[in-house]
Amino acid sequence: MSQQASMRSLWSAPPLAAVLAVAAVILSPTADAKWGSSEPCVEPNGMTLKQQYGYSVAIITPSCTQLRVGERWAPSVPWVMDSRFEQMPSGFQTDYGTPVDDLRGKFKSIDVVVDPGSPYQSDRSYPADNKIWEGELPDAPGLPAVDSANLGSQDPLPVGQHSVAVYWTFSAPHCDGYTASQGTSCLLAGKTLVKQISFNVVPTAQPTQGT
Numbered sequence: 001m002s003q004q005a006s007m008r009s010l011w012s013a014p015p016l017a018a019v020l021a022v023a024a025v026i027l028s029p030t031a032d033a034k035w036g037s038s039e040p041c042v043e044p045n046g047m048t049l050k051q052q053y054g055y056s057v058a059i060i061t062p063s064c065t066q067l068r069v070g071e072r073w074a075p076s077v078p079w080v081m082d083s084r085f086e087q088m089p090s091g092f093q094t095d096y097g098t099p100v101d102d103l104r105g106k107f108k109s110i111d112v113v114v115d116p117g118s119p120y121q122s123d124r125s126y127p128a129d130n131k132i133w134e135g136e137l138p139d140a141p142g143l144p145a146v147d148s149a150n151l152g153s154q155d156p157l158p159v160g161q162h163s164v165a166v167y168w169t170f171s172a173p174h175c176d177g178y179t180a181s182q183g184t185s186c187l188l189a190g191k192t193l194v195k196q197i198s199f200n201v202v203p204t205a206q207p208t209q210g211t
Helices: 003-012 016-027 049-053 099-106
Strands: 058-060 066-068 073-075 078-080 107-114 122-127 133-135 145-147 160-170 190-202
Touching: 049 058, 058 066, 099 107
Parallel strands: 058 073, 066 190
Antiparallel strands: 078 145, 107 122, 107 160, 133 145, 160 190
């Protein structure tokens, strides 16, 4: 196999080790700065998630998992990048000068699946356009970050336990600029599961987290 064909194979089908590495980051967001923190309802600086992202609906995260019945909501998926490509995996190609520009140029859509696998499953897809939030997160000052929460809000849900899965779709591999490891610093072309959150919807009269 030629070197060029080998590189195409590397980026077209993720090896098991890469899948497991990405899954580990998804399930333990604090393990790598690029996924932000676990995002409590109120940050140490006193800002709520709605204030931080300038969003009008409730935001859920792995640490902020309660909604009031009747609330519209969105799942938070932060992605922190280096300000430049300090390191890149072998075979990675980009026409962009920074990881942020690389993400914006390759990020095509977000899919939100509510209550996956249940009889009440709902699926929605949104374009990854210029509305995506960009800024800095409290636990990663000085580094650019994006969050797909504001690309589309979800309908209110009935009281009870629910879950949501978020997928990002890229036209080509995207890397965050931190390391030369494909498994820990890159999202491959196509659709990737980037976040799963379990959460509860409570009656209006019951206090929720962060209130």
